[in-house]
Amino acid sequence: MSQKPILISGGGLASLLLARSLLLSKIPFQVFERDASLAFRGQGYRLRLSSEGLDAIESVLDPASFQRFYDRCGKTGGNGLVSLDAITGEVIGEQRVGAGENLGSRDGKIVGIARGDMRQLFMEGCEEFVHFNKHVTGYELTEDQEGEGKGVRAVFADGSKSVQGSLLVGGEGLRSTVAKQLSGGRLKVYDLGARGIHGQAPTTAFRALGEGVFRIVDEGEGETAPGSQSQGRGRGRVSIITNVRPNDMHDANVEFGWTMVGVPGVITAPNDDYSIVGKTAADLAKSLTKNWHPRFKPLFDQMNEREAAFWKITCSTPTGVPEWPNEPRVTVIGDAAHAMTPAGGIGANTAVRDSALLGRLLREAQAHAGGNYEGVTAAYEKEMRRYAGEAVRSSYGTATKMFQAHIDELSKTV
Structure with a gap:
């Protein structure tokens, strides 16, 4: 029985480095990017x-x-x-x-x-598994069908759905709809x-x-x-x-x-x-x-x-990455999990740490449990909240001085 792929929403730095990690680990995956190509926007x-x-x-x-x-x-x-x-x-x-x-x-x-050079280099070897003009707007969890086990499907803007995956990773940036759905609005x-x-x-x-x-x-x-x-x-x-x-x-x-x-x-x-x-x-x-x-x-x-x-x-949220009820089949990486100001230049560095961590946990689960990823998202989110929370607090603290920026309960969200 063929293994269900890891589904990745978005084709940014964190998503493509995770895809590269899965490629090297021989774990099947599919990437869905809303733009027409890597060169579509600045x-x-x-x-x-x-x-x-x-x-x-x-x-x-x-x-x-x-x-x-x-x-x-x-x-x-x-x-x-x-x-x-x-x-x-x-x-x-x-x-x-x-x-x-x-x-x-x-x-x-x-x-x-x-950034463009990074995306191009990370994508090497992954091209056939990256699908452009695919705007993910959410996901649906799927129950056991014909002995295939539980899974997840990405839902696209045109109403169509992806193949069934074993796990969905939301990496489509600070406006991530996967992040909003997963966190119940806690990720802002x-x-x-x-x-x-x-x-x-x-x-x-x-x-x-x-x-x-x-x-x-x-x-x-x-x-x-x-x-x-x-x-x-x-x-x-x-x-x-x-x-x-x-x-x-x-x-x-x-x-x-x-x-x-x-x-x-x-x-x-x-x-x-x-x-x-x-x-x-x-x-x-x-x-x-x-x-x-x-x-x-x-x-x-x-x-x-x-x-x-x-x-x-x-x-x-300047206090760090909030907690939400863990979903074993869905998680988020990069700006979808922790958008940061440019102060200190640590946003992209934190994003690639997400990719490396989640990729390693999936590789270990593949080796020891034959593709059963139970517990992976919980372990990843626990560790990610630690270092990403520190990074968000540092970035925001520097921004308040450099840009005279401030967040309170009246601040607008995007």
Whole structure:
């Protein structure tokens, strides 16, 4: 009798790394992604990998695949994280590798990689089991049918259903319908009010910064950007962070990215539509930085306007991952379980830890119980709540200082 597959909702980082783990463990699986392809939407900013994140990825991939992954990563040296005044260009703070946020990953370097590259590398070998244009809106538990045992089916937006699976893993991000159904609404994601813009420019625009990780801060004294909600009362704090790697610094055909964040009220998309990409977002970024020091102007003057995109800053319950009645056939990973602010750069690193942990537990159950996964979701959720809860609290704590963000009982959810 053929084994029922593990069903995975969503094709993000956590989902694809879990799929890769199952592939290597020879456990059947199916991935359902709502988009038409991996390149359907913008991939967002470059991700910094912590030592924990790298260890998790290495524990999943075979040695040759991990070497290819690590070779694709950028390794940034320099002085660690350097904070600069956006108006004067002066250094206002430094954080060495290994201090504070523990920026270093391996060999004294800050390791980072683009989200799109990560997804592409994780998906290698899994292509035939990944189904695009499949929007999961929920699930139904199935009872024993013709001796096949209990199972679960994913329900799609068009009303159709997946094959029967042994387990469903919700990994479709912070708007996960699987997470809402599983937790009975206990898993919530709050809108912090702060907003951001992601931008890209040729690497030649970054020469004046040199190698390193830089946070450029404008405390917002003076003129307000046109159209801002805070116009007439002082613009409020705006900052960008960027990782300038030594490779490709003189190649105008290669682009680096930067990520801008504004405190609530500073960055506002037209009609509150944060799916807008292109010139509208680029023009606002240029307006907000028009008085910045000439050293930083090329980042905006030379930006690839087509790649500019708005984004909201969100966070799940700051006290940690809530508990819900365990369901042996359904669980959640990544942002579906613990959405985080970008503060500290720990969201993606926590997500890949989920994939490594759940993949290992499923592999062990496959080896010892022949595909009986009873108890796996409970064991996974217990351990995940421990490290993910710490990460959410840390991310939120940093965000309250960096973005002037706050969550209370009146905060909006997404």
